[in-house]
Amino acid sequence: MKVEIRTDVLTNNNLAANYNRELFQKSKTLVINLMSSPGAGKTTLLVETIKRLQDEYKCAVIEGDLATSHDADKIRETGAQAVQINTHGGCHLDARMVAAILPEFNLSEIDILFIENVGNLVCPSGYDLGQMHKVAVLSVPEGNDKIPKYPQMFMRTELVLLNKVDILPFVDFSVEQAGQDLQAINADSSILPVSARSGEGVEEWINWIKEALKKC
DSSP, rough: OOOOOOTTHHHHHHHHHHHHHHHHHHOEEEEEEEEHHHHSOOHHHHHHHHHHHHHOOOOEEEEEEESSSSSHHHTTTTTTEEEEEETTTSSSHHHHHHHHHHGGGGGOSSSSSEEEEOOOOGGGGGGSSSSSSEEEEEGEEEEETTTHHHHHHHHHHHEEEEEEEGGGSSSOOHHHHHHHHHHHHOTTOOOEETTTTOTTHHHHHHHHHHHHHHHH
């Protein structure tokens, strides 16, 4: 006799995600899930982003890492609240982890909550955390093969921040090819070249956030 089990393995995660989403919507907090491979520059970009926003908006961050609080410490240096989640070997955050630490935030006073996910181009993309937007960060030193090799990540994100473009003259990377690869798997997404170091494109990224905030 064959027994079929059709229970969605993500059921518990999705229930928690819906719980989170209701809290975010009630408080009118914009929540952005930032995902990338390790070393793409999420934290450096996030620090620069917060510095440019904090005169107008209250920002906070959930930091996901396997271990340490190094990135959360960098965020706290800006004056923004950061709560660390260590997954102890897990390759992604899930909605239940996020739900467990939300009581540490006063969401009614937070305009923008960034979730800096664990560095990984595979696992994080499949988990709904209750966020309003999923944004991927891809750095030019990683090469042009990442978008076609990890399609699940890029087909589930509405914006790709192409980071470290200040070093484009020194690496083998084609922005045009990246745009073509992205359009081939996700015509609704777009690439925004940025550099946290030089500031290129960061103002456009800030404007994207402000437009998203108007829709909360």
